[in-house]
Amino acid sequence: EDQVTQSPEALRLQEGESSSLNCSYTVSGLRGLFWYRQDPGKGPEFLFTLYSAGEEKEKERLKATLTKKESFLHITAPKPEDSATYLCAVRTNFGNEKLTFGTGTRLTIIP
Amino acid sequence: DAGITQSPRYKITETGRQVTLMCHQTWSHSYMFWYRQDLGHGLRLIYYSAAADITDKGEVPDGYVVSRSKTENFPLTLESATRSQTSVYFCASSESPDTQYFGPGTRLTVL
Numbered sequence: 001e002d003q004v005t006q007s008p009e010a011l012r013l014q015e016g017e018s019s020s021l022n023c024s025y026t027v028s029g030l031r032g033l034f035w036y037r038q039d040p041g042k043g044p045e046f047l048f049t050l051y052s053a054g055e056e057k058e059k060e061r062l063k064a065t066l067t068k069k070e071s072f073l074h075i076t077a078p079k080p081e082d083s084a085t086y087l088c089a090v091r092t093n094f095g096n097e098k099l100t101f102g103t104g105t106r107l108t109i110i111p
Numbered sequence: 112d113a114g115i116t117q118s119p120r121y122k123i124t125e126t127g128r129q130v131t132l133m134c135h136q137t138w139s140h141s142y143m144f145w146y147r148q149d150l151g152h153g154l155r156l157i158y159y160s161a162a163a164d165i166t167d168k169g170e171v172p173d174g175y176v177v178s179r180s181k182t183e184n185f186p187l188t189l190e191s192a193t194r195s196q197t198s199v200y201f202c203a204s205s206e207s208p209d210t211q212y213f214g215p216g217t218r219l220t221v222l
Contacts, residue, residue, distance in 0.1 A: 004153075032209050043201050043213030044154070087154070091209065097142060097161065098169060099211065101154040 002027045006088050006102035014110050016077050021086055021105045024070040029093030033071050035064050036087040038104070044087055047073075078109045114138065117202050117214040124192050125222050132187045132217045134202030140212075142205040143185040145169075145177065147198040148216075154201065160185055192221045 003026045013019055025033065032051050036044035048057045050066040057064050061082060063074045073086055085106045089099040115136040124130045134143065145157040146169075156169030158177040166177050174196060176188045185204075189196055199218050203211040 034210070036213075041216075043203075043215050046210055046212060049210055089154075097144075097159055097167075098156050099154075103151065103153040 002090060002092055002100045004088055004090055004100050004102035006086075006105050008105060009103070010106040010108070012108045012110060013075075013078055015079060018074070018076045018078070020075070021073040021107070022070060023073070023088030023102055025088075025090050026069075027090050027092045027100075030090060031093055032091045033066055034089040034091070034099065035062075035071070035073055036089065038085045038087055047086075075107070078107075080109045080111050083107055083109045115202060115204050115212060115214040117200075117217050119217060120215065121218050123220045123222065126193060127191050130189045130192055130219070132189075132200055132202075132219070134185045134187070134214060136183055136185075136202075136204040136214075138204060138206070138212075139182055140204035140206050141182070142207070142211070143179065144203040144205070144211060145175070145185065145187045146201045146203065147171065147196075148201060149198050157187065157200075189219075192219075194221050197221045 005024050007022045035047040038044045048064040053068045061076050065072045085104040087104045089101040118133045144159040146154045148154050155171050160166045160179040163182050199216050201216045202214040205211040
């Protein structure tokens, strides 16, 4: 069974304090790993898709990386508006169109 | 640019009643999805559709019915609501199965 585990569950950082969120996965044939941002009371907002180990993608203060077993979402010099829950999801060769989501990391940036 | 909308945004119903959650997208995306989000479980796929008149079960389909007579609409019906179906429901759409774009969600409470 495909599994996605995100850590930590919650993270509090001072504004400007860089850190990383982890998404580890156990799947049978990865076809894509996805990062979403979710603000309270809203739907997930797409951030990145990574397809192969070694791939990296960046958007403003966020950079996502992928290895064969995990993905990291690096946040550089975060601002309070980066506070949100960050979700990781995987699509596999045998899961058809299904995305399997982790339970997310709740990030709080303190001014 | 309306994107993807869901209605109602909030719904309170009673055990045993039928309730339908609506999802509408303006992008003419082929794929549409229904997820539920519960604490500790993350997002779980209920049903998805690859095109009009084509639907398939996801991870937690029991107690739900879907239809897709038009590309832009994907209603989700709870035939006889139960308390365990209290949740936040998200609809998503995608041109390919990979990058899914989510609606704002419907918070459903079953008393």
